[in-house]
Amino acid sequence: MTTVNEEPTALLSIGEFAQRSGLSISALRFYGDCGLLVPARIDGSSGYRYYEAHQLREATLLRHLRALEMPIAEIQSFLTADPAAARAALDSYWKRLEQRFDRSRSAFAAVQLLLSSKEEAMPATTTLDGSELARALRQVLPAAGPIGKEPRYPAAVLIDLREDGVRLVATDGHRLAVRDLPSSTLDLGRTAIDAAEAERLASMAEDAGPITLSAGSELAVRASSVSVSFPAVSDHYPDYEAILARCGSSRLLVRTADLGARLDRNRDLVVLKLAGTATSSDGVAFPATYEGDDLTVGFNPSFLADALAAGIGPEAILQRGSPIDPVAIRSADGGTLTCLVMPIRLKD
Structure with missing residues (x-):
């Protein structure tokens, strides 16, 4: 910015610049004072501000960014960034706007729902x-x-x-x-x-x-x-909490990949022998840690494979109570998914 006493030529007065840029005179003064859009020249005696025509592009960009409610500090960084960085910053800001709008839309939907059910039982x-x-x-x-x-x-x-x-x-x-x-x-x-x-x-x-x-x-x-x-389905849904409560304290800790390798979906039965470690029905022992009484238990291999594939994690805990109780399969790192599989009764 240059301060001069003589009348500048080939420049736009602040009034002309405001009219062509769509920004108010007060906004131009504010943006000039905070360094966002500095006048090309300021008359030293009158204080009049003048702008060059090429600044119209920057002013228009500034107007649109403010319409997006971008904070002043972010606009300052945006205007001085190279084109690639500016594009990345704009994309990042737009994602934040979309997230904010989604939250507002959800809150609006919840309020609508509450208003529509005001005279009814609250869902x-x-x-x-x-x-x-x-x-x-x-x-x-x-x-x-x-x-x-x-x-x-x-x-x-x-x-x-x-x-x-x-x-x-x-x-x-x-x-x-x-x-x-x-x-x-x-x-x-x-x-x-x-x-x-x-x-x-x-x-x-x-x-x-x-x-x-x-x-x-x-x-x-x-x-x-x-x-x-x-x-809603009309049939009575089983008491799943009572079923969950039947899981006992015997625990098998195993890597899901090791257990999954022992499961053949083409078979009707897989038998696991648990005694400190684990051995599958084909006689192959695999790395595992078992805590509880020695146990031989059978499963449908497809059911076990589905449980492991659902997202249990790299290590699983199999937990069970009596021989007729379901086996709970959980992530060893405390995940939020629990799968229960009923054992198959084995012939003596």
Whole structure:
């Protein structure tokens, strides 16, 4: 910036520059004082500010960045960055804007839901990340049994809104999967939906951003501007918490890859002999640590393989009680997924 006493030529006065740039005179003075858009010249006697025509591009850019509510400090860095860095900064800021909008949209949806149900019983409601919900649904869905077959229990996924978050449960009577998702819930409630509908919900949720669930006589789902209701299954859902409580204290610690290598899905049975370590039915011992009474137990290898593939982690803990109780399979690092598999009774 140059301060002169004579009248400059080939420059735009602050009034002309304001009209052509779309910025107000007061905004131009503010941006000049904070160093964002410094006048080309200031008259030393009158204090009049003048701008060069090429500064219109910078002024227009500044106007749009402020329309995006970009903070002044970030604009200063943006305007002095090279084109590649400026593009990266803009992309990063846009992602933050989208996340903020998603949070606002979810809050708006929750308020709408509360207002619409003001005269009715308050539904159990929670909001969580859609991609996390989709992944969790697909972790438990195999335990609901093959879609279209006739399992012992209805092929369904229970969505249980609890004080500490959302719990997803699926079982076909031979195995059970439980996945916990942390979230803040409004009231408590649960709804079981058909397994095929649960897969449809997973597809809807995976790219939806924040998603709001309301459990009641049906499962109401709101994501972005889309609202969908999933009918509840009418059959009584089993008491999964009582089943979880039956897991005992005998524990097998094993790497999932080592146990998975012993499972042949083409067979109907895999037998594990547990006595300090582990040996499979083909007589091959594999690295493992077992704590409990010596035990020989049989499983459906496909059920065990599905449990390990659901996302247990690199190391698993198999925990069981009596010979007729289910075996709980959990991540050794304290993950939020638990799979239960019923053992197969072996002939003496």
